[in-house]
Amino acid sequence: MDSTDDGAHGALTEGDAPSAAFADDGKNTIGSQLASRLREAIISGELEAGSKINLDKARKTFNVSLSPLREGLARLISDGLVEFQDNRGYRVAAISLANLEEVTTLREELEVFALRESIRIGDVEWEGNIMRALHRLNRTERDAARPETLEHWEALHREFHLTLISGCGKPLLLHFCNLLLNMNDRYRRAFLVRTSGDRNVGQEHSEIAQGAVARDVEYACEKLRQHIHRTGTNLRNHLATKGVA
Amino acid sequence: MDSTDDGAHGALTEGDAPSAAFADDGKNTIGSQLASRLREAIISGELEAGSKINLDKARKTFNVSLSPLREGLARLISDGLVEFQDNRGYRVAAISLANLEEVTTLREELEVFALRESIRIGDVEWEGNIMRALHRLNRTERDAARPETLEHWEALHREFHLTLISGCGKPLLLHFCNLLLNMNDRYRRAFLVRTSGDRNVGQEHSEIAQGAVARDVEYACEKLRQHIHRTGTNLRNHLATKGVA
DNA sequence: GCTTGACAAATAATCGATTATTTCGATACT
DNA sequence: AGTATCGAAATAATCGATTATTTGTCAAGC
Incomplete structure (x- = not known):
């Protein structure tokens, strides 16, 4: 329903998916689903700009393990919606x-x-x-x-x-x-x-x-x-x- | 020595680091180091364009666990050097x-x-x-x-x-x-x-x-x-x- | 001969626990 | 008063094992 996502995500070089609807949508893995949910949450403002993303809390909020959580967040980095620093974790990209x-x-x-x-x-x-x-x-x-x-x-x-x-x-x-x-x-x-x-x-x-x-x-x-x-x-x-x- | 990296990586929005050399370079986590090594390996052609990246083999090659390996690969996706598909893993971005x-x-x-x-x-x-x-x-x-x-x-x-x-x-x-x-x-x-x-x-x-x-x-x-x-x-x-x- | 389906091997994704690093507060010192 | 130092708590990173998915192979059916 929402055409917000890239579909098969990740490649910088892929073309857009054809509009035909024979697909399993690509929202397969937990990591992918998380990426979608987080993207929407950030774009909609549900997650405050610049705020820190605590992995433990997020893990509990979304009922997932660390691995897919990081996976999802990594994708949002490509999208410019999340920032990351070694050993200091993730935060919602600031606006200015x-x-x-x-x-x-x-x-x-x-x-x-x-x-x-x-x-x-x-x-x-x-x-x-x-x-x-x-x-x-x-x-x-x-x-x-x-x-x-x-x-x-x-x-x-x-x-x-x-x-x-x-x-x-x-x-x-x-x-x-x-x-x-x-x-x-x-x-x-x-x-x-x-x-x-x-x-x-x-x-x-x-x-x-x-x-x-x-x-x-x-x-x-x-x-x-x-x-x-x-x-x-x-x-x-x-x-x-x-x-x- | 090599000024190839972004330094503190990840944010799309960060400025370049100042040239002064007081830094711990950012190459802290295994994931970061891997990202650097892989980036160099791909840009230099050591890893063939379009080839599949087998996680198990890569894990053994680099002597690391899966988590940091995925972490590193995720960064290269942002760089457009690696492509990814759910459940089908990573491959070196194709050239054409x-x-x-x-x-x-x-x-x-x-x-x-x-x-x-x-x-x-x-x-x-x-x-x-x-x-x-x-x-x-x-x-x-x-x-x-x-x-x-x-x-x-x-x-x-x-x-x-x-x-x-x-x-x-x-x-x-x-x-x-x-x-x-x-x-x-x-x-x-x-x-x-x-x-x-x-x-x-x-x-x-x-x-x-x-x-x-x-x-x-x-x-x-x-x-x-x-x-x-x-x-x-x-x-x-x-x-x-x-x-x- | 070609397709279909079932199974096994290979591979990717996820989990829970462990280890490393940073942050924060209290204390000692100048 | 301000600053430095040492833990403990919080948080992030990593590991090894487990689960899920895909891929390849072979046999049965058409």
Whole structure:
């Protein structure tokens, strides 16, 4: 149901799994399941940024042994959601204004580049995937009162952005974008961004998508860049409000 | 001696350690040591690309238990040097023409961007570090007959490139560049690239460095891009020669 | 001859216990 | 008062053994 995970995880170089649904999902081992649960817990803010992860407590909380716990945490390190130091254990990756700004800047660079490449070499299936992702996103309302709708919208939003760039044929680049999106989503969900009054995010998405399938490189890329930039600015204000350095 | 490692590893967000040498190096736990050894073994080609890593055999080879072995391998996943699949274990990341091309393309994008930023905000210390790294590199000869000189040169070369972009103030970006450099070095060392006749690599480095400290953004960035591109082309030819798809 | 299924060997994942390291508090010292 | 030093408690790392999964092989059935 949640399309948040990488599927068969670990390789930096693997392509995305095909959308067909014949799979056993890859959530096989305890380590994998833990990685998923922890990832969601961190991105959703359930686990406080910067806080220490006590292995013993975590072990009891999740009812698992140390080995899979470490295994799961190791994966989140690759995701940039957990930090580790020899003999001092793990902690939830910190958030900061500086980090948010870097994430935003790099998204502008990398996602836009990936979109450019996707427009250049993406095929018709890619176009179709975009239109589908856009439609599903636009048909889904965000109701701030009900958290589950928010999460659903977040998943679709993430899916839309990943689909946009999925045609670029560059697995590594997609991996980097995936990491950045993870980090970005943390900020959004942590500070529950209601879109600021002067934005129509739905329309922004539509414009990007239409530019993409129309193969209008400059238009689509510029719209995407603005979209990312605005989101960054928005988040920065929220962050500043809550007094994060 | 080898400046290959991240030092305190794991966090995607940490800055590079200062060059001062008051540290206990971070190579504390068995897991860390293993990660270093394995990283070197993979980059140097000692472990064949794409080959399976049998945990039992590796355990015996390195005389360690499973836990630290997995720990070490997990780190190399973050580095993109090892791939993993649930219940099917680890294997050395494959190499391919497509991957090499992507690595080269992304280096052009990311390193050049990082250099641009470094020139914009790097301080005098950054400039000094470049000149030092350049000097050390230029003073070191590559003698194809003696592998140890090659490795030494590789380390200095890597150091030079990292120093160039170290002033950009963007830890995540540096992390990405670090990964790409790792992967790139694999290709170079696997296919033992002697610089092709029409290149003077030493001069290329000098030009980039001089452009950087002179704050000539366009000149330095263009030289760096060409440098990366030529290396990519060079490697591609070697790869094709050896019949890698 | 080819597929299917059952079994055995190989391999990966997990567990519980043990060992090493760090952290914290109390005490002694300047 | 502040700092250094020595444990004990807390925490992380590692080990050896056990369990689960996958892979390979061989025989039965079609």
